[in-house]
Amino acid sequence: MTKQPRLADVARAAGVSTATASMALNETGGRRIGVETRERVRAAAAELGYRPNTVARGLRTRKTQMLGFVGDDVATTPFAGQMIRGAHDAARQAGYLLLMVDTMGDPAETGEAIAALQDRQIDGILLATMYHQIVEVPAIIGSTPCVLLDARTEDGSVSSVVPDERGGTRGALAELSAAGHRRIGHVTTIDQVEAKFLRLATWREHLAADGVEPDGLMAEGTTSMSPGGYEAAMRLLRRPDRPTAVFCFNDRMAVGVYRAAAELGLSVPDELSIVSYDDQELIAPELVPGLTSTALPHYEMGRWAAEELLRRLENPEAAPVQHLMPCPVSRRGSVAPPR
Amino acid sequence: MTKQPRLADVARAAGVSTATASMALNETGGRRIGVETRERVRAAAAELGYRPNTVARGLRTRKTQMLGFVGDDVATTPFAGQMIRGAHDAARQAGYLLLMVDTMGDPAETGEAIAALQDRQIDGILLATMYHQIVEVPAIIGSTPCVLLDARTEDGSVSSVVPDERGGTRGALAELSAAGHRRIGHVTTIDQVEAKFLRLATWREHLAADGVEPDGLMAEGTTSMSPGGYEAAMRLLRRPDRPTAVFCFNDRMAVGVYRAAAELGLSVPDELSIVSYDDQELIAPELVPGLTSTALPHYEMGRWAAEELLRRLENPEAAPVQHLMPCPVSRRGSVAPPR
DNA sequence: ACGAGTTGGTTAATCGATTAACTCATGCAG
DNA sequence: CTGCATGAGTTAATCGATTAACCAACTCGT
Numbered sequence: 001m002t003k004q005p006r007l008a009d010v011a012r013a014a015g016v017s018t019a020t021a022s023m024a025l026n027e028t029g030g031r032r033i034g035v036e037t038r039e040r041v042r043a044a045a046a047e048l049g050y051r052p053n054t055v056a057r058g059l060r061t062r063k064t065q066m067l068g069f070v071g072d073d074v075a076t077t078p079f080a081g082q083m084i085r086g087a088h089d090a091a092r093q094a095g096y097l098l099l100m101v102d103t104m105g106d107p108a109e110t111g112e113a114i115a116a117l118q119d120r121q122i123d124g125i126l127l128a129t130m131y132h133q134i135v136e137v138p139a140i141i142g143s144t145p146c147v148l149l150d151a152r153t154e155d156g157s158v159s160s161v162v163p164d165e166r167g168g169t170r171g172a173l174a175e176l177s178a179a180g181h182r183r184i185g186h187v188t189t190i191d192q193v194e195a196k197f198l199r200l201a202t203w204r205e206h207l208a209a210d211g212v213e214p215d216g217l218m219a220e221g222t223t224s225m226s227p228g229g230y231e232a233a234m235r236l237l238r239r240p241d242r243p244t245a246v247f248c249f250n251d252r253m254a255v256g257v258y259r260a261a262a263e264l265g266l267s268v269p270d271e272l273s274i275v276s277y278d279d280q281e282l283i284a285p286e287l288v289p290g291l292t293s294t295a296l297p298h299y300e301m302g303r304w305a306a307e308e309l310l311r312r313l314e315n316p317e318a319a320p321v322q323h324l325m326p327c328p329v330s331r332r333g334s335v336a337p338p339r
Numbered sequence: 340m341t342k343q344p345r346l347a348d349v350a351r352a353a354g355v356s357t358a359t360a361s362m363a364l365n366e367t368g369g370r371r372i373g374v375e376t377r378e379r380v381r382a383a384a385a386e387l388g389y390r391p392n393t394v395a396r397g398l399r400t401r402k403t404q405m406l407g408f409v410g411d412d413v414a415t416t417p418f419a420g421q422m423i424r425g426a427h428d429a430a431r432q433a434g435y436l437l438l439m440v441d442t443m444g445d446p447a448e449t450g451e452a453i454a455a456l457q458d459r460q461i462d463g464i465l466l467a468t469m470y471h472q473i474v475e476v477p478a479i480i481g482s483t484p485c486v487l488l489d490a491r492t493e494d495g496s497v498s499s500v501v502p503d504e505r506g507g508t509r510g511a512l513a514e515l516s517a518a519g520h521r522r523i524g525h526v527t528t529i530d531q532v533e534a535k536f537l538r539l540a541t542w543r544e545h546l547a548a549d550g551v552e553p554d555g556l557m558a559e560g561t562t563s564m565s566p567g568g569y570e571a572a573m574r575l576l577r578r579p580d581r582p583t584a585v586f587c588f589n590d591r592m593a594v595g596v597y598r599a600a601a602e603l604g605l606s607v608p609d610e611l612s613i614v615s616y617d618d619q620e621l622i623a624p625e626l627v628p629g630l631t632s633t634a635l636p637h638y639e640m641g642r643w644a645a646e647e648l649l650r651r652l653e654n655p656e657a658a659p660v661q662h663l664m665p666c667p668v669s670r671r672g673s674v675a676p677p678r
Numbered sequence: 679a680c681g682a683g684t685t686g687g688t689t690a691a692t693c694g695a696t697t698a699a700c701t702c703a704t705g706c707a708g
Numbered sequence: 709c710t711g712c713a714t715g716a717g718t719t720a721a722t723c724g725a726t727t728a729a730c731c732a733a734c735t736c737g738t
Contacts, residue, residue, distance in 0.1 A: 006724060017688050022726060029727080034686055054458045055397045056724030059693045064394065066438070066459070075424035075638075078417050078621070085414035088441050097455060099405070100437050102427050116436060119393045120405070225625050255625070282417070282621050286564050286594065299414070345694060356718050361696060368697080373716060395694035398723045 005048040013044040021045075025052075058121055066099050067091050067309060068117035068125040070110065074102040077130040078280065079298045083149060086302025087126055094310050096123070111140050118144060124309045127151065128302075132162050132194045145312045149305040150298075152322060159308050161301045161323040165198035168294040168327025169247075172275040173206045175292055175329060176245045180337045181273060182212055185243030187232045187253055189223040196249065199277065203247055217243055221253065229256020237264055237272070244338035245273035251283040254291055269336035279330045290332030297325045344387040352383035360384075364391075397460055405438050406430050406648060407456035407464040409449060413441040416469040417619065418637045422488060425641025426465055433649050435462070450479050457483060463648045466490065467641075471501050471533045484651045488644040489637075491661060498647050500640045500662040504537035507633040507666025508586070511614040512545045514631055514668060515584045519676045520612060521551055524582030526571045526592055528562040535588065538616065542586055556582055560592065568595020576603055576611070583677035584612035590622040593630055608675035618669045629671030636664045 011021035016037060023029035024041035033041075044050075058064040069087060074080045088098050099122055101113035117125060118140075128149035129135060135151045137158055148160035176184050186203045189196050200218075207214050219236045221228035229252065236242060237260055248254040254276040258268060266272045268289060276284070279295035304323055312318060350360035355376060362368035363380035372380075383389075397403040408426060413419045427437050438461055440452035456464060457479075467488035468474060474490045476497055487499035515523050525542045528535050539557075546553050558575045560567035568587065572595055575581060587593040593615040597607060605611045607628060615623070618634035643662055651657060 007726095008724080018725080019689080019727075020687060023687095026726085032686060037686075051454065051458050053398075053460070053724050055394055055403065055460045056693090057726075058394045059392075059398050059695090059724080060726045062693080064459075069439075074427070075420040078420075081414040081417075081419055084439070085441060088413070088439065092440070097459065098439050100408075100423070100427065100439050101431070102424060115390065119390050120403075120436065121392070121394045252621075259627075280621070282591075282619070288598075346696095347694080357695080358697075358719080359717060362717090365696085371716060376716080392694050395723090396696075398694080398725090399696045401723080 004053075005050045007050070007052070010041065010045045010048055010050045013048060014041045016041060062121065063123055064121045065096050066120065066122045067096050067306065068114070068122040069098045069100045069128065070113050070117070070125060071100070071102050071128045071130065072105045072110070073130045074100065078282075079296060080128075080130055082298035083128055083302040086299040086304075087128075087149070087306040088302070090303045090306035090310070096306075096310070098126075107138070111138050114138060114140050114144075118142075123313055126305050126309060128305075132165070134194060145309060145316060147305045147309040147312070150301060156322050157320060159305075159312065159320040159322070161304045161308070161325055162194075163296050163301065163327050164324035165195055165327070166202045167324070168277065168296075168329075169199045169202035170206065171327065171329045172247055172277065172292070172294045173203065175275050175331065175335050176247070176273055177206075177210070179245075179273060179335050181243075181245040182210055183217065183241075183243045183245070184212075185217045185219070185236050185246040186214075186249075187229060187236065187246055187257055188218065188220055188249040189228070189253065190220045191223055195277075199247075199249060216241065221256070223250065223252060225252050225255040226259065227256070229253030230260050231256070233257040233260035234264075237261065237266065245275070245335070248274065248276040250278040251276050251280045251291060251293055252278075254293070255283060255287065258287055258291075269334050271339060273336055273338070274334040275329075277327075284330065284332065287334075289334050292330065292332045292334045294327045294329050297327055301325050343392075344389045346389070346391070349380065349384045349387055349389045352387060353380045355380060401460065402462055403460045404435050405459065405461045406435050406645065407453070407461040408437045408439045408467065409452050409456070409464060410439070410441050410467045410469065411444045411449070412469045413439065417621075418635060419467075419469055421637035422467055422641035425638040425643075426467075426488070426645040427641070429642045429645035429649070435645075435649070437465075446477070450477055453477060453479050453483075457481075462652055465644050465648060467644075471504065473533060484648060484655060486644045486648040486651070488640060495661050496659060498644075498651065498659040498661070500643045500647070500664055501533075502635050502640065502666050503663035504534055504666070505541045506663070507616065507635075507668075508538045508541035509545065510666065510668045511586055511616065511631070511633045512542065514614055514670065514674050515586070515612055516545075516549070518584075518612060518674050520582075520584040521549055522556065522580075522582045522584075523551075524556045524558070524575045524585040525553075525588075526568060526575065526585055526596055527557065527559055527588040528567070528592065529559045530562055534616075538586075538588060555580065560595070562589065562591060564591050564594040565598065566595075568592030569599050570595070572596040572599035573603075576600065576605065584614070584674070587613065587615040589617040590615050590619045590630060590632055591617075593632070594622060594626065597626055597630075608673050610678060612675055612677070613673040614668075616666075623669065623671065626673075628673050631669065631671045631673045633666045633668050636666055640664050 007018050011018045021041050024033045024038040103109040124145035129151040133151050152160035219232035221232035261272050276293040279293040284291040284293040346357050350357045360380050363372045363377040442448040463484035468490040472490050491499035558571035560571035600611050615632040618632040623630040623632040
């Protein structure tokens with residue numbers, strides 16, 4: 001295979017200068033280039049199979065058509081893939097590619113990662129965390145356009161997208177209320193994370209709006225099937241005044257709740273309705289009965305973040321946007337009217 | 340913040356030419372640069388916070404310190420993350436970054452992805468598939484160095500790494516044999532994939548070596564908990580001469596086998612031992628009892644592939660290597676001696 | 679028929695490094 | 709005292725595009 005043709009080769013083949021060739025191919029330079037010439041250049045480029053060298057172009061224009069994706073743990077969470085994919089799809093549609101770095105949650109590593117990306121002249125950075133949290137943007141990011149994914153800053157100085165936890169929680173609880181439940185329990189995590197606070201607060205509000213006292217209706221555990229979800233559910237369900245339905249912090253804990261219910265002889269959903277959060281592919285649809293669960297919109301968040309970043313590249317002066325992505329409920333068989 | 344310093348700025352600050360500055364910083368050009376000068380340049384660079392512009396360097400050297408990672412489905416499989424992470428870690432350690440593209444399994448898209456990566460002058464390409472298969476390398480790849488990840492070619496003309504399915508299967512079966520099982524059933528998938536063929540063949544060999552007839556000991560189903568694993572297991576376990584142990588194609592199907600066993604009143608592991616493949620984080624350790632399962636070494640394969648690719652960049656003439664990555668067994672509670 | 683606009687290009691500078699080729703002392707053998 | 713290494717840098721070309729600044733030839737309005 002001979003060497004890749006350069007712009008100069010195309011220009012020569014079309015009998016014009018490289019300047020003309022460049023302008024013809026890029027539709028740039030206004031009305032300068034005649035229709036017939038443009039066609040000739042196009043034909044020559046197609047004939048030679050010319051592909052512009054993005055590195056050379058990048059050097060001149062300072063734009064590389066690459067976006068940096070910095071994640072704090074790409075591998076171990078099952079959600080990461082969807083976030084990356086969303087960002088990837090949006091980027092690719094616009095002709096951009098994603099340059100990925102995983103920092104394993106190490107702040108020093110994050111700084112180096114951002115620097116490494118900047119060295120490569122990426123056009124912008126997506127800063128992703130693997131669960132919803134409040135972060136500070138590293139100073140090194142400087143004036144590089146940046147959007148936060150599944151995270152936000154305290155002051156809202158940077159565009160960001162996070163799941164609408166309150167809306168998602170209301171959606172899950174609405175499933176229970178619609179079925180007639182009032183005494184709705186909550187099995188939550190001991191981890192002090194943003195998602196916990198928001199889901200817990202929304203659950204409290206929901207009960208309050210319904211005139212129900214939350215005392216004795218909440219139990220905490222580690223974020224795990226067992227002992228976390230299981231033991232918390234046991235504490236909740238062994239009470240004489242046990243709830244008729246439970247809202248779980250997430251699907252993994254919900255597995256423990258199923259187990260506890262089975263052990264106590266409570267059939268789901270007839271004697272105990274269950275709703276949850278996360279809608280994990282390997283869990284929610286596979287439980288018997290299927291678990292009604294609110295999905296975290298990772299794909300959509302990834303997509304939105306990349307689109308927002310691209311928008312900011314066009315228009316760097318636009319005010320930052322804090323976006324709440326809706327969390328849709330996947331309705332399955334774990335909800336029924338209370339007995 | 341003022342503009343990034345260029346090499347020329349460093350050179351001026353150190354009172355030398357850019358050529359000298361470049362050679363001093365890169366340890367290149369042999370003994371040309373005096374010790375004292377080198378130090379002076381180094382100090383100036385550090386002082387100014389100089390970082391070389393990789394785009395400019397790439398244009399000149401035709402090396403971008405970037406590797407392309409082309410996956411056929413980055414998002415939907417839970418394994419992808421580990422593969423990416425392995426490749427990422429190896430690349431990063433060597434100063435490389437990963438440029439990712441997901442083709443969603445579309446061959447046309449794959450071609451475009453490779454072209455897009457080549458336009459960006461990536462130094463090499465990792466071609467990953469999300470499950471072990473035999474592929475052809477797209478012609479467009481030309482002379483770009485390339486390593487296959489979780490795939491191989493028919494003719495072995497390209498370096499590749501795939502899981503050692505036979506070794507992994509022998510490992511799983513050895514757990515059962517060591518416990519004293521001889522009539523070992525196999526629940527496998529109807530999908531005609533490489534993994535199925537290899538695991539099935541190895542299981543047959545294992546039985547043959549033990550003088551056991553495989554008739555009636557195998558059942559197929561879709562690759563799912565239910566109906567796949569469940570129904571296949573039911574067919575196998577309802578027979579009067581049912582096996583005392585089952586080797587499952589993967590963890591998802593094993594969940595169905597657990598369910599079938601429970602339904603038939605067979606306790607695991609006392610009345611039925613179970614081993615499986617994949618060792619999925621959300622499944623194998625969470626079942627009760629924990630499922631003994633052979634892990635697919637995705638992280639290690641990703642790492643090996645990137646390392647091999649980097650080796651080939653150094654030495655493009657080296658003969659291609661077909662690597663089999665060992666699959667270690669995670670021992671849990673699902674195996675006991677037959678009654 | 680002359681200056682002012684268009685049209686449709688071309689020339690050459692530039693982006694920021696790397697590196698081949700050259701220069702200029704010095705040292706030293708013969 | 710000539711001539712050839714050797715050491716330590718410098719000059720300038722180069723990678724492959726983009727684009728600001730020019731330029732020549734026409735078209736018109738007055």
